[in-house]
Amino acid sequence: MYRFKDEFKTGIEQVDLEHKRLFEIADKAYETMVDEYISDKYDYIVEILNELKEYAQTHFKHEEEYMLSIKYRKFFAQKMEHDSFIEKLEGYDLQTVDENQKEVILELLDFLNDWLVHHILESDKLIGQ
Template sequence: MLKWESAYELGVTVIDEQHRRLFEIANRAYELLRNQLRVDKYDDIVAIVEELKEYTKYHFATEEGYMRETGYGRFLSHKTEHDDFISWIDGVDLDSADDRQEEFLMRTLDFIVDWISNHILNTDKKIVSRVSQ
């Protein structure tokens, strides 16, 4: 489970709200994984991955707009991280999720949680530290 903590806050309201939404999506995936009463989770897995895909693109566009507005000097390297994540999620093979749903969900969730957490703490934090200097 991905727990929101103050360490994730950038102090940019719109971006912080969007990060919280990404946490909510990841936590829905976690709850689905824990739900032992559901045998066939495929439709839910697809819905969560598709929502994450669309919301992430929306969020990255917002974040990239903020970086442009503030003249953030490391925009291109930051955008490359975003592009890499989009490539990864666009390449997720949802057909493979049907056969091994629990394994697929756990593997996907582990990657997403690690990526979101590390990206916010190690990359996004640099946006506000550079802007506030």
């Protein structure tokens, strides 16, 4: 379901490759949600949350370094959005994840969909211009 398309390209090769990986992690979350053969998805959701958080931190570091190197004027707004993304992921309570697996993964997918579409198209694409 989640595929990195040309419309999401910023024109910055490293950023685009890292965005593609974020789409892959989002797709992994989607595939976990629709997999009817996994009745208890807790471990999968926790793994996705951890992978997403770790990868996003690496990606944001690279993206922020690039923005600083070009003296990008909207750096601080971007940094605040990045920090908010990580805070959201860190805010998941594991007991809540365990008790409400379906709701949590749906919320996570909604959050990722909003982030991947809006943040990349409305914020990150401006970096490459």
